[in-house]
Amino acid sequence: MTTADPGLEPVAIPAVEGLPKDNRTIFSALLVLSQFFVLFSVLTPVVVALSIKLTTIVPPEEVAGVQGLVGGLTALCSIVATPIVGNLSDRTRSRFGRRRPWLIGGVLLGTAALLLVGMAETVLFVLVGSILAGVGFNATAAAIGGLYADRVPTKWHGRVGALIGVATNFAAIAGAAIATALAPNIVLIFVIPGVLAIIVVSILAAVIKDSKDDVQGVDRFSVSQMFKSFTWPVRQSHDFTVNLVSRFLIWMGYTAIIAFQALLFIQHFGIAPANVAVYLLAATGLSGIATLIGSVGGGWITDKTDKRRGFVMFSGLLMGAALVLYAFAPTVEFAIGAGVFIGLGLGIYLAVDLALATRLIPDARFTGRYMGIVQLASNLPQSIMPFLAPLLLAVGAAQAGPNFLLLFVVAGVLSILGAFVMLLMRTTR
Numbered sequence: 001m002t003t004a005d006p007g008l009e010p011v012a013i014p015a016v017e018g019l020p021k022d023n024r025t026i027f028s029a030l031l032v033l034s035q036f037f038v039l040f041s042v043l044t045p046v047v048v049a050l051s052i053k054l055t056t057i058v059p060p061e062e063v064a065g066v067q068g069l070v071g072g073l074t075a076l077c078s079i080v081a082t083p084i085v086g087n088l089s090d091r092t093r094s095r096f097g098r099r100r101p102w103l104i105g106g107v108l109l110g111t112a113a114l115l116l117v118g119m120a121e122t123v124l125f126v127l128v129g130s131i132l133a134g135v136g137f138n139a140t141a142a143a144i145g146g147l148y149a150d151r152v153p154t155k156w157h158g159r160v161g162a163l164i165g166v167a168t169n170f171a172a173i174a175g176a177a178i179a180t181a182l183a184p185n186i187v188l189i190f191v192i193p194g195v196l197a198i199i200v201v202s203i204l205a206a207v208i209k210d211s212k213d214d215v216q217g218v219d220r221f222s223v224s225q226m227f228k229s230f231t232w233p234v235r236q237s238h239d240f241t242v243n244l245v246s247r248f249l250i251w252m253g254y255t256a257i258i259a260f261q262a263l264l265f266i267q268h269f270g271i272a273p274a275n276v277a278v279y280l281l282a283a284t285g286l287s288g289i290a291t292l293i294g295s296v297g298g299g300w301i302t303d304k305t306d307k308r309r310g311f312v313m314f315s316g317l318l319m320g321a322a323l324v325l326y327a328f329a330p331t332v333e334f335a336i337g338a339g340v341f342i343g344l345g346l347g348i349y350l351a352v353d354l355a356l357a358t359r360l361i362p363d364a365r366f367t368g369r370y371m372g373i374v375q376l377a378s379n380l381p382q383s384i385m386p387f388l389a390p391l392l393l394a395v396g397a398a399q400a401g402p403n404f405l406l407l408f409v410v411a412g413v414l415s416i417l418g419a420f421v422m423l424l425m426r427t428t429r
Helices: 021-055 060-091 100-119 123-151 154-182 186-207 223-228 238-268 276-305 309-327 332-359 364-394 404-424
Strands: none
Touching: 021 060, 021 100, 021 123, 021 154, 021 186, 021 238, 021 276, 060 100, 060 123, 060 238, 060 364, 100 123, 100 186, 123 154, 123 186, 123 332, 123 364, 154 186, 154 276, 154 332, 238 276, 238 309, 238 332, 238 364, 238 404, 276 309, 276 332, 309 332, 309 404, 332 364, 364 404
8 A cells, every 4th residue: 555645654455365356345344243243242241251250259349350361361361362372373284275264263262251250159160260251352353363464455543443343332332231231140141242243253254255374475484483473663663553553552542441441330329230231232232322523523534534543632632631530420321421422433543543553554465463563562462451440449448448530530541641652653644
């Protein structure tokens, strides 16, 4: 791909190799659906099921700390695994192809691990199952990211990237919905999303024309390559680096509401654990509609104008301001309303972020590796925030309960900083 903008660092992302033009829509649709069901499997525990599960194992006053520990260690293991899997998939030469083994293997491991979490009766088994599920599903997500960069036509990057991004929010809605429908059967709440993910990802794996012959000009994986999974040419890829920092900060802010909204509703607004799924369904449903509007509109506009940076800045500022409003919410209804604006900002952000990251990849031969690093920038906050949040919640907690005000103000400030970081990008697009 070429561009007249000298500040942009373009790479030659290959076309959708081996697929007739009329199959590209099918391929893109299956890619989006696969991402949705993988995230559905990952976010259902994070948004609803894990909080409910832990209330049956540990005392109420220990739930926040244990949830932070489980969520933090799970995300930490996932962020280590994702770039390595992306790098491995770039170099896989199996008879089943390059991406296909990681698509299927990851989702099978993840679903088996969710079953373990659902049946666990101790924190240790919840932790082990959660870590294995995170590693498995993130392996599949890394393969999906590689397929997006390899095979989705450049002119579709904004629209398809937006839909992949929207899958995050609607997966959270689906998680709240399935928790409402299947409660109190906690095992089914954990397992059903994984089973559905296996079905859809298997269809994608059957459709793609994935071959070991796609690996050209790429060395075999080695120990040194494993460490290179986490590196990139920083000086030569200034804009790629800036985008990673911005992505990290914005996702730090958004992770707070993903991971701790259920706890806010239970401990701050006094909603019973048995009823929290209904409120979460309303919150994620309204936010999801706003996300869809922002994503579809933003994706279409950015594909037409080929401009990305300004949309990232605007969305980060909108999300940050809405998170500050969320922090001061006097009622659960006000919090849900602020969440709508967070969702709108997220939708606009998702419409451009993945397309921009793909454009800035330093080397098109290693799309799996670099998309894994891009994914790391959004996964790392899921490891840091669960450890940081209990510290923020504990400030002044003895007198007034968990300090949700401080948590969400900090989250808003981080998102706003993520928006301003984009000013350092050399490209004006």
